[in-house]
Amino acid sequence: MTIPVAPFGRTGHESSRVLFGGASLASVSQDVADRTLEVLLEHGVNH
Numbered sequence: 304m305t306i307p308v309a310p311f312g313r314t315g316h317e318s319s320r321v322l323f324g325g326a327s328l329a330s331v332s333q334d335v336a337d338r339t340l341e342v343l344l345e346h347g348v349n350h
Contacts, residue, residue, distance in 0.1 A: 305346065305347040306319045306320060306321045306346055306347040306348055307319070307320045308320060308347070308349075311350075317349075318349065318350040319347055319348045319349045319350050321348050322348075322350050323343055323348055323350075328340075
């Protein structure tokens with residue numbers, strides 16, 4: 304499943320309709336943080 308995207312103003316960037324707050328990664332290991340970001344990108348989350 305890919306997350307829907309929408310234009311981000313007039314920038315030409317297509318931003319995912321789902322956002323991820325990175326502050327939640329402060330309390331996990333680097334390996335867990337890296338894997339979390341990989342999964343988000345695999346599913347189309349880019350904002």
